[in-house]
Amino acid sequence: MTELMSRPNWVASRVSKTSDSLDRAFAEGLTGHVITARTGKQVILADRSQAVEFVSCSYLGLESHPDLIAAATEAMGRFGLHFSTSRNRGRPPYLFELEDLLSVMYCGAKVAAFTSVSNVHLGVLPLLGAGALPSYPVAEAGVAFLVEKTAHASIQVIRGVLEQIGPTRRFDMTDPTALPDAVREVAASGRTPIVLVDGVGSMGGLIDVASMLAILEPCGGHLYVDDAHGVSIEGRLGAGYAFEALGGILPDNVMLAGSLSKAFGGAGGFVVVPSEHDMQVMRKFANPLVFGHSIMVPMLAANVAAAWLHIEGQVAELQKQLWDNAAEFDRLTSGRLVNAGLRSPVRGALFDSEDEAFAAARRLKQAGVLVLPAFYPTVAKGTGLMRFGVSALHQQHHLETAARALGL
Numbered sequence: 265m266t267e268l269m270s271r272p273n274w275v276a277s278r279v280s281k282t283s284d285s286l287d288r289a290f291a292e293g294l295t296g297h298v299i300t301a302r303t304g305k306q307v308i309l310a311d312r313s314q315a316v317e318f319v320s321c322s323y324l325g326l327e328s329h330p331d332l333i334a335a336a337t338e339a340m341g342r343f344g345l346h347f348s349t350s351r352n353r354g355r356p357p358y359l360f361e362l363e364d365l366l367s368v369m370y371c372g373a374k375v376a377a378f379t380s381v382s383n384v385h386l387g388v389l390p391l392l393g394a395g396a397l398p399s400y401p402v403a404e405a406g407v408a409f410l411v412e413k414t415a416h417a418s419i420q421v422i423r424g425v426l427e428q429i430g431p432t433r434r435f436d437m438t439d440p441t442a443l444p445d446a447v448r449e450v451a452a453s454g455r456t457p458i459v460l461v462d463g464v465g466s467m468g469g470l471i472d473v474a475s476m477l478a479i480l481e482p483c484g485g486h487l488y489v490d491d492a493h494g495v496s497i498e499g500r501l502g503a504g505y506a507f508e509a510l511g512g513i514l515p516d517n518v519m520l521a522g523s524l525s526k527a528f529g530g531a532g533g534f535v536v537v538p539s540e541h542d543m544q545v546m547r548k549f550a551n552p553l554v555f556g557h558s559i560m561v562p563m564l565a566a567n568v569a570a571a572w573l574h575i576e577g578q579v580a581e582l583q584k585q586l587w588d589n590a591a592e593f594d595r596l597t598s599g600r601l602v603n604a605g606l607r608s609p610v611r612g613a614l615f616d617s618e619d620e621a622f623a624a625a626r627r628l629k630q631a632g633v634l635v636l637p638a639f640y641p642t643v644a645k646g647t648g649l650m651r652f653g654v655s656a657l658h659q660q661h662h663l664e665t666a667a668r669a670l671g672l
Contacts, residue, residue, distance in 0.1 A: 285618050285639035285648070294625040295637055304328070304657045307634070316662045317634040318652040323497055323609040324582040325657035326529025331573060332566040339565030351558040352547060358564040365571035366534060369501045373514040373536050374543045377524070377567070378552055379559055381492045381533035382418040384521045387550030388535050389422065392458060392486065392519065393429035396549060398541040399516065400486050405454035406430045410446050412437050412461040414469065416490055419460050430455065437461070437471065444479050451483035463491030463506035467642060467651060468602040468612050473506050477515060486517045496527035497583060497609055502574040505607070507536075514538055524559075527609070528574075530567035532559040585656040589663065593654055596667035602649070613650040613670055614643070621648020624670060631669035 289295045298310035299317070304325065307317050326332060343356055351359060359377060366375035378384045393409065395402035407430040411419060414437070426432045431450075435442040443459070450457040459480060461471050477487050494505030499512070506520055507513075514520065520536040522528075537543065547553055558564065573579055586609060593611060594604045602612030615621040618639060625637045628650065636651040643649045652666065 285622075285637075288622070289625065289637050289639075292622075292626070294622070294629055297634055305655060305659070305662055313632070315629075315632040315634050316658075316665065318654070318658075318666060319634050319636050320655065321493065321526040321653055322529060323527040323586055323653065323655050324529065324579065325655055326496075326527070326570055326573065326579075326582070329529060329570070329573065331569040332529055335565040335569035336562035340562045343561040345562065346557070346560050348557050350555055351553055355558055356561050356564060358561070358568050359558060362564065362568050362571060363534075365568065365575060366536075369499075369503045369571070369574055370507060370520075370536050371503075371513060373538055374540055375534050375536050376543055376546050376550075376553065377559060377564075378533045378535070379556060380525070381416075381490065381521055381523050383552035383556065384533045384535045385419055385422055385490070386425070387552040388519070388521070388546065389426060389460075389488065390429060391545060391549055392488065393426060396545055397537065398545070399538040400519065400542075401484070402456040403454055403484075406456070407458050408432070408450040408453070408455045410435055410443065410450070410457055410459045412459070412471070414465060414467075415460055415462050416466060416492065419490060430458075443476065447479055447483060447485060451485075457483065457485035458488060459485065460488045461490070462493070463489050463504065463509075464493040464497075464608050464610070466493055466610065467638060467649065468608075468610060470505065470603075470606050470608055473509050474511075477510065477518060480517065484517070486519065487515075488519045488521070490521045492521070492523035492533070493526060493608075493610065495522040495524075496529075496574065496579055497586060498607065500577075500580055502528075502579040502583070524567050524570070528567070529570040531563035532567060582656045586654065589656065589658050590654045592660070593652070593658075593663045593667065596663055597670065597672055600672050601652070609654045611652040611654060612638075613652070613672065615648045615650075617646060618648045621650065624648075624650055627671060628666065628669045631665055633666045633669055635666075 299307045301308040363375050393407045409426045409432040411434045413434045423432050435446050447457045489506045491504050491506040496502040498505045499508045522534050524530045524532040638649040
């Protein structure tokens with residue numbers, strides 16, 4: 265008990281170190297916008313003003329595709345809004361159709377759909393660490409989790425859960441020796457290292473997942489990639505950044521988590537594993553699948569429609585428009601933004617002080633451009649970042665207006 269009580273409370277530490285910048289941004293109307301209607305990237309706000317938004321993570325604009333809307337409407341007429349039971353007790357036909365189509369996208373690997381990516385982490389990582397999944401063996405001594413420090417908050421927040429299974433520590437990928445040293449240390453202890461990373465960073469950066477895998481392979485470690493922001497934006501069938509970076513196959517010691525709620529156009533999350541045996545374990549023991557409800561029926565049907573757009577090639581056409589827009593935005597901002605030139609839909613204007621960031625946010629708002637302002641602990645203390653989510657639906661004048669208002 266003494267040991268438990270003496271451990272640092274990282275939540276309290278984070279709260280105590282966070283400035284009031286986000287509160288100020290809400291108070292000034294620089295974030296937290298109430299959107300009453302939209303057409304493409306053009307939105308109408310509660311005060312009836314119009315703006316162009318760079319906030320949404322729907323990088324291909326699929327959520328407004330007529331096929332998705334028609335599928336959701338038809339399903340709602342057949343089933344209503346929701347079938348409130350766990351997927352193990354009752355499910356509409358769309359669920360297995362969705363998982364089968366996702367399996368096609370991932371070249372035959374098996375896919376389980378969850379209500380969110382956060383629930384994927386919560387349901388799957390304990391099973392991975394416990395050695396319960398047949399495709400991912402672990403040492404008799406157990407595992408140790410190595411969490412990249414910029415991995416999404418949905419992973420960071422369950423570190424306490426993971427620590428009940430094995431030692432958990434963070435590493436900094438910008439230090440080239442950090443991961444190799446940590447992996448060697450874990451392997452020397454007789455444990456299996458499990459590395460948890462993002463694929464496409466939500467605020468910036470592309471993780472070199474292939475290099476991380478190469479570090480893990482000699483000691484039989486496993487790589488878990490949260491590629492929520494990478495799904496749909498890369499690959500002929502839209503399997504995403506991480507899958508393509510790993511050669512268009514699922515390596516034996518890799519597990520992928522993906523989002524249906526971002527570029528995919530629908531709602532929910534999913535995990536990609538090698539075999540049906542893994543699926544059987546998850547259906548029995550992954551808590552969100554056993555005890556939680558399935559994706560809301562209209563969105564489940566919309567997910568199926570979106571999956572068909574991936575498989576039939578329409579997503580590949582939207583990818584081209586996305587990357588053309590990203591390249592044009594880089595040109596307009598003289599390549600000075602975070603992620604400039606990278607195959608990421610995220611761009612960031614980084615400022616040395618919060619005051620400079622606020623001034624930029626005010627200019628953008630005045631120009632009718634909505635962005636996501638980020639402050640500590642999302643970015644380094646004392647700095648600020650204006651995050652732009654570039655979309656296939658942005659038009660030339662949207663990009664020009666945003667670049668001009670930034671004034672870089």
